[in-house]
Amino acid sequence: MKNKSLISIHDYSKDDYFKILELADRFRKNSQEYENLLSGKVVATLFFEPSTRTRLSFESAVQRMGGRIIGFSDPGSSSVQKGESLKDTILTVAQYADLIVMRHPIEGSARWASEVSPVPIINAGDGANQHPTQCLLDLYTIKETQNTLENLTITFVGDLKYGRTVHSLIQAMSNFNPVFFLVSPESLKLPNEYKLLLDERNINYSEHKDLQEVIKQSDIVYVTRVQRERFSDPMEYEKVKNAYVLSASMLEGTKPNLKVLHPLPRVNEISTDVDDTQKAYYFQQALNGVFTRMAIMALMLGLKN
Numbered sequence: 001m002k003n004k005s006l007i008s009i010h011d012y013s014k015d016d017y018f019k020i021l022e023l024a025d026r027f028r029k030n031s032q033e034y035e036n037l038l039s040g041k042v043v044a045t046l047f048f049e050p051s052t053r054t055r056l057s058f059e060s061a062v063q064r065m066g067g068r069i070i071g072f073s074d075p076g077s078s079s080v081q082k083g084e085s086l087k088d089t090i091l092t093v094a095q096y097a098d099l100i101v102m103r104h105p106i107e108g109s110a111r112w113a114s115e116v117s118p119v120p121i122i123n124a125g126d127g128a129n130q131h132p133t134q135c136l137l138d139l140y141t142i143k144e145t146q147n148t149l150e151n152l153t154i155t156f157v158g159d160l161k162y163g164r165t166v167h168s169l170i171q172a173m174s175n176f177n178p179v180f181f182l183v184s185p186e187s188l189k190l191p192n193e194y195k196l197l198l199d200e201r202n203i204n205y206s207e208h209k210d211l212q213e214v215i216k217q218s219d220i221v222y223v224t225r226v227q228r229e230r231f232s233d234p235m236e237y238e239k240v241k242n243a244y245v246l247s248a249s250m251l252e253g254t255k256p257n258l259k260v261l262h263p264l265p266r267v268n269e270i271s272t273d274v275d276d277t278q279k280a281y282y283f284q285q286a287l288n289g290v291f292t293r294m295a296i297m298a299l300m301l302g303l304k305n
């Protein structure tokens with residue numbers, strides 16, 4: 001992992017996942033493990049798309065590790081506004097930072113940036129494609145709540161077409177003999193390329209319109225937002241925006257170990273009455289992002305092995 005960019009969850013092996021999860025756990029249990037680890041290091045966060053959790057959890061992680069942060073959360077405040085290319089932006093920021101965390105709306109932009117950058121790039125989300133650090137914190141959270149990653153029944157709900165967190169997590173979890181229930185409107189079904197991967201790996205999955213058909217069999221319900229920003233036709237968004245709203249009453253009779261996860265932000269796909277149940281775990285999931293991202297940066301910069 002040292003000096004290697006993280007662009008897709010495929011860039012890491014199953015062994016790498018466990019290494020990151022174990023180090024994140026050590027960091028969570030003992031702050032002395034990470035304090036001052038990034039002393040003298042500068043991390044750049046370049047966000048060409050809005051973010052709360054990814055950017056701020058990276059920045060919180062860097063600051064807690066004694067490093068420094070530079071960057072922008074609004075490309076309008078950078079020289080991109082003057083027409084600077086992504087290549088020139090990356091080549092310039094790489095002169096100032098040891099590591100670049102980048103979110104960009106165009107699929108493939110992070111891979112492209114990693115090919116020109118002299119410092120490692122972490123993909124913090126590229127369009128509808130990949131969000132590998134979210135995936136690793138999701139794996140951490142699933143293992144934390146279920147004590148295993150193996151043989152789990154995971155229900156994905158909502159936007160499975162454009163949901164990059166879903167794409168990364170389906171790929172990663174397919175290493176652990178899961179059963180997947182894929183619940184979405186017809187227009188937001190999981191793209192074929194991911195289904196082909198599931199077929200190749202002999203993963204048991206089925207597609208559904210109704211969450212109630214599968215919720216009682218689930219260990220994890222992974223809810224996603226229907227993303228207005230991915231639709232070119234606002235009418236198409238209006239048709240599906242409220243397709244699924246999970247409420248506390250729908251959790252009655254579900255498995256005792258069931259946890260509801262969501263990469264957040266939510267709009268109204270999880271009713272706030274779910275927040276008060278034992279099954280809600282999305283804010284703890286957001287906290288896990290800090291320790292998981294600490295572990296990724298420490299391994300990438302060769303500060304832990």
Ligand code: CP
Pocket residue numbers: 050051052053054055125134263264265
């Ligand atoms: N989960 C996630 O990527 O959230 P943000 O868009 O707030 O970073």
